Amino acid sequence: MTMTDEDGISDADIYDEHGAVRSDFLTEISDAIDRSDRSVIERHVVRLHESELGDLLEALPPPERLTLVRLLGDEFDMTALTQVDEAIRMEIVDQMPNDQIAAGIGELDSDDAVYILEDLDQEDRDEILSQLPFTERVRLRRALEYPEQSAGRRMQTEFIAVPPFWTVGQTIDYMREGEQLPETFTQVFVIDPSFKLLGSIDLDRILRAQLEAKVESIMRETSHPIPAEMDQEEAAQIFEQYDLLSAAVVDENQRLVGVLTIDDVVDVIQEEADEDIKHLGGVGDEELSDNVISTVRSRFVWLAVNLMTAILASSIIDVFDGAIEKMVALAVLMPIVASMGGNAGTQTMTVTVRALATGDLDIYNAFRVVRREASVGLFNGILFAVIMGAIAVLWFHDFQLGIVIGVAMIINLVAAALGGILLPLLLHRFGADPAIASSAFVTTVTDCTGYLAFLGLATWWFALR
Amino acid sequence: MTMTDEDGISDADIYDEHGAVRSDFLTEISDAIDRSDRSVIERHVVRLHESELGDLLEALPPPERLTLVRLLGDEFDMTALTQVDEAIRMEIVDQMPNDQIAAGIGELDSDDAVYILEDLDQEDRDEILSQLPFTERVRLRRALEYPEQSAGRRMQTEFIAVPPFWTVGQTIDYMREGEQLPETFTQVFVIDPSFKLLGSIDLDRILRAQLEAKVESIMRETSHPIPAEMDQEEAAQIFEQYDLLSAAVVDENQRLVGVLTIDDVVDVIQEEADEDIKHLGGVGDEELSDNVISTVRSRFVWLAVNLMTAILASSIIDVFDGAIEKMVALAVLMPIVASMGGNAGTQTMTVTVRALATGDLDIYNAFRVVRREASVGLFNGILFAVIMGAIAVLWFHDFQLGIVIGVAMIINLVAAALGGILLPLLLHRFGADPAIASSAFVTTVTDCTGYLAFLGLATWWFALR
Numbered sequence: 001m002t003m004t005d006e007d008g009i010s011d012a013d014i015y016d017e018h019g020a021v022r023s024d025f026l027t028e029i030s031d032a033i034d035r036s037d038r039s040v041i042e043r044h045v046v047r048l049h050e051s052e053l054g055d056l057l058e059a060l061p062p063p064e065r066l067t068l069v070r071l072l073g074d075e076f077d078m079t080a081l082t083q084v085d086e087a088i089r090m091e092i093v094d095q096m097p098n099d100q101i102a103a104g105i106g107e108l109d110s111d112d113a114v115y116i117l118e119d120l121d122q123e124d125r126d127e128i129l130s131q132l133p134f135t136e137r138v139r140l141r142r143a144l145e146y147p148e149q150s151a152g153r154r155m156q157t158e159f160i161a162v163p164p165f166w167t168v169g170q171t172i173d174y175m176r177e178g179e180q181l182p183e184t185f186t187q188v189f190v191i192d193p194s195f196k197l198l199g200s201i202d203l204d205r206i207l208r209a210q211l212e213a214k215v216e217s218i219m220r221e222t223s224h225p226i227p228a229e230m231d232q233e234e235a236a237q238i239f240e241q242y243d244l245l246s247a248a249v250v251d252e253n254q255r256l257v258g259v260l261t262i263d264d265v266v267d268v269i270q271e272e273a274d275e276d277i278k279h280l281g282g283v284g285d286e287e288l289s290d291n292v293i294s295t296v297r298s299r300f301v302w303l304a305v306n307l308m309t310a311i312l313a314s315s316i317i318d319v320f321d322g323a324i325e326k327m328v329a330l331a332v333l334m335p336i337v338a339s340m341g342g343n344a345g346t347q348t349m350t351v352t353v354r355a356l357a358t359g360d361l362d363i364y365n366a367f368r369v370v371r372r373e374a375s376v377g378l379f380n381g382i383l384f385a386v387i388m389g390a391i392a393v394l395w396f397h398d399f400q401l402g403i404v405i406g407v408a409m410i411i412n413l414v415a416a417a418l419g420g421i422l423l424p425l426l427l428h429r430f431g432a433d434p435a436i437a438s439s440a441f442v443t444t445v446t447d448c449t450g451y452l453a454f455l456g457l458a459t460w461w462f463a464l465r
Numbered sequence: 466m467t468m469t470d471e472d473g474i475s476d477a478d479i480y481d482e483h484g485a486v487r488s489d490f491l492t493e494i495s496d497a498i499d500r501s502d503r504s505v506i507e508r509h510v511v512r513l514h515e516s517e518l519g520d521l522l523e524a525l526p527p528p529e530r531l532t533l534v535r536l537l538g539d540e541f542d543m544t545a546l547t548q549v550d551e552a553i554r555m556e557i558v559d560q561m562p563n564d565q566i567a568a569g570i571g572e573l574d575s576d577d578a579v580y581i582l583e584d585l586d587q588e589d590r591d592e593i594l595s596q597l598p599f600t601e602r603v604r605l606r607r608a609l610e611y612p613e614q615s616a617g618r619r620m621q622t623e624f625i626a627v628p629p630f631w632t633v634g635q636t637i638d639y640m641r642e643g644e645q646l647p648e649t650f651t652q653v654f655v656i657d658p659s660f661k662l663l664g665s666i667d668l669d670r671i672l673r674a675q676l677e678a679k680v681e682s683i684m685r686e687t688s689h690p691i692p693a694e695m696d697q698e699e700a701a702q703i704f705e706q707y708d709l710l711s712a713a714v715v716d717e718n719q720r721l722v723g724v725l726t727i728d729d730v731v732d733v734i735q736e737e738a739d740e741d742i743k744h745l746g747g748v749g750d751e752e753l754s755d756n757v758i759s760t761v762r763s764r765f766v767w768l769a770v771n772l773m774t775a776i777l778a779s780s781i782i783d784v785f786d787g788a789i790e791k792m793v794a795l796a797v798l799m800p801i802v803a804s805m806g807g808n809a810g811t812q813t814m815t816v817t818v819r820a821l822a823t824g825d826l827d828i829y830n831a832f833r834v835v836r837r838e839a840s841v842g843l844f845n846g847i848l849f850a851v852i853m854g855a856i857a858v859l860w861f862h863d864f865q866l867g868i869v870i871g872v873a874m875i876i877n878l879v880a881a882a883l884g885g886i887l888l889p890l891l892l893h894r895f896g897a898d899p900a901i902a903s904s905a906f907v908t909t910v911t912d913c914t915g916y917l918a919f920l921g922l923a924t925w926w927f928a929l930r
Contacts, residue, residue: 019702020827051706058825085825176673185669186651186710203668204650208641237484240735241516243728245651245710262727263708269731270705273738274819277745281815282808288820288830292837296844299812303805303845307853310804314797321793328786331796332779335803335912339775340768343747347764350746354739355753360550362485364524365753372757379761380768388772447800 054083348420377417813885842882
């Protein structure tokens with residue numbers, strides 16, 4: 001159903017076929033911002049979904065973002081700020097007066113409010129909190145006291161909880177008339193007078209129950225309450241394992257303090273996958289909207305680590321400088337041995353890191369998997385030994401050089417397989433994140449082994465000392 | 466709440482603190498399998514959640530898996546098969562008689578049934594389908610006709626749909642008494658007599674509505690029905706964007722054919738992230754349970770591509786063999802220039818590939834991001850030019866060599882930045898998956914540029930020809 005208004009902008013979709021914000025829509029809004037034309041903005045922007053507004057903000061050039069937020073005034077849906085990059089969020093929030101932030105935050109669900117508040121500095125945060133009503137202030141403060149990236153930070157403190165002796169009918173009446181209810185919900189919690197969690201009931205179960213039935217007779221014991229201190233990644237794994245839509249979050253006394261919902265968990269899953277990918281690629285927690293200086297800084301460390309490992313590998317080459325001087329073909333061929341090892345090691349490491357992250361690799365199959373990887377390394381080592389050996393013979397017309405590079409290839413591909421699986425396993429065992437350091441360590445192993453095996457073998461075989 | 470039975474196995478949790486299946490539990494079950502002791506298995510295994518049973522199956526050695534399934538007989542919850550690796554699923558299903566599969570599949574929600582059926586060969590699939598009741602057979606056949614990895618394959622064909630003129634009260638009565646209802650649900654769909662989708666109502670809305678209200682007065686128009694042919698990844702993006710719990714799946718005539726639920730979408734999100742990570746690491750669609758031969762095969766192609774690019778880079782070195790012979794230090798230092806370029810290129814490429822996958826990178830910011838990456842490459846190039854230049858001077862006591870490697874470093878780090886962003890953008894523009902081919906292309910660029918810049922500059926500067 002596509003309704004087109006007089007400006008030619010379709011109501012149905014603001015995205016083009018690639019999922020980017022449509023350029024005609026962007027131009028239209030951009031022009032309206034330049035003219036400070038509130039009527040166009042009210043017609044097109046106010047009705048947007050929070051995530052659409054977020055995408056629009058990201059697509060606009062920085063100065064227009066701020067003007068748009070100013071033009072929207074009270075009609076600016078702060079939830080959109082949870083949908084944009086951190087850098088853009090900070091840029092917008094920094095420009096908004098604290099009382100406008102306080103007014104906007106008062107409208108939000110607590111999880112969204114915390115998401116925005118947690119990045120602000122202490123002073124601004126306190127000023128904003130002080131302008132909120134008492135109960136809300138207390139709730140938000142409590143959520144902000146939980147550690148970063150914990151379930152307590154991501155939970156929503158609005159939920160429906162009823163005593164066990166209520167009937168289904170009473171519960172439904174309460175849901176019809178109650179104030180301060182969450183906007184949407186999929187389950188009702190059952191608590192005792194001290195707020196201790198007794199169980200929960202999914203809405204479909206309430207709908208199917210008799211009105212006079214007691215809540216306690218249809219409730220299900222919550223088998224997996226989430227401690228508020230639990231890391232969000234661990235909480236996400238529980239959601240995945242038991243296909244939950246929402247879960248009770250409890251404090252250390254098993255009292256219900258909030259509810260974690262699947263939409264936040266989906267964000268967590270995306271963030272964690274993102275983190276793994278970036279760590280494997282040697283980049284930290286950077287975003288596309290970061291500026292040049294902070295990007296240079298975040299990448300510098302990794303490159304510095306790599307420089308050290310590269311120098312280490314080169315110092316092995318240096319040991320064999322006499323051999324290279326006598327036989328330059330060695331300098332030509334040695335990067336091939338190192339590079340093949342690096343790639344084979346990266347393959348094994350990628351599979352290992354991912355299997356550790358998803359819990360597919362554990363003590364029961366670790367030995368089997370190590371044996372499999374070693375066999376794969378040996379097989380591929382033999383295959384590429386033959387191929388590369390033949391190429392070397394054709395290239396340099398030296399049969400013996402083919403044998404030397406072949407043997408070096410086998411040694412390095414087995415080393416790559418073992419390094420690729422044992423290093424992440426070791427890092428994991430000692431509580432480190434295997435995604436971060438593995439690739440540097442693995443290529444160090446394959447570079448050093450590659451140069452050492454090839455140059456060492458050649459020196460010995462051709463008696464180049 | 467931990468209840469320990471006489472065998473010392475806690476009812477509360479079968480996992481140890483690392484999330485692996487507890488070894489005492491595993492030993493207990495393993496022993497019971499060896500003794501064919503049905504009573505222990507009934508007490509401990511039948512009550513497990515499907516995902517726990519899946520983890521147990523994965524932790525057991527292959528022969529015991531099959532025995533366990535046989536011992537469980539009709540009590541084997543086939544849903545567990547959707548929770549294990551494909552190789553293990555095939556191994557178990559292959560051993561089960563078709564009529565047992567048919568009986569088990571009849572109990573499943575249609576999405577789970579399709580998940581298991583789609584991997585079987587045509588003959589087995591037809592035999593199993595023929596043993597199912599008519600309506601179910603038709604439903605499953607229809608779902609199986611949609612393309613692989615489409616929303617139609619992942620949808621559940623059990624849903625609740627009511628006509629618009631019903632009252633809320635009638636709808637609730639229908640949910641209380643109706644047969645053939647889905648096990649759990651979070652929304653009710655509204656359809657016209659030809660099954661055309663009119664809208665949907667979330668359960669919390671039904672609960673808050675007056676019993677005599679008409680369904681059409683409280684329903685929400687479904688703004689994002691999912692076409693059954695839509696790729697599951699695209700469907701997942703819609704779920705993420707609009708924070709959906711479930712969504713109507715419609716055929717080409719906008720008729721309701723099923724419902725896609727968030728738990729399946731979470732699996733899709735995980736699969737897609739997995740795919741990206743593996744592609745970047747140069748591995749295909751392999752699983753930990755694959756055997757040696759299929760793993761060797763799947764990794765061979767990537768290594769062969771890498772061999773060709775490595776040979777290409779080495780042939781550049783070969784051009785400068787005379788220079789290396791005169792100045793062996795060049796052979797020692799050249800891998801450092803290439804390796805730094807490779808790492809810097811991988812950093813940029815990782816950020817780019819991820820930003821393309823999440824839709825953060827598009828035509829509006831591409832130019833800005835390319836400029837940023839080039840600047841970052843230049844900055845880091847200058848920093849590492851100074852550092853590595855100094856190291857080279859100290860190492861080889863040759864000031865001019867320091868200058869040469871410094872300049873080569875700057876050139877290669879800028880090339881790395883440009884290659885790291887332009888190659889994935891180009892692949893994306895031409896409809897290829899940037900995660901697959903990028904890393905091979907990017908390191909080819911940085912290896913070749915690194916050797917060419919360093920060796921070429923050195924040859925010219927020191928007049929080594």
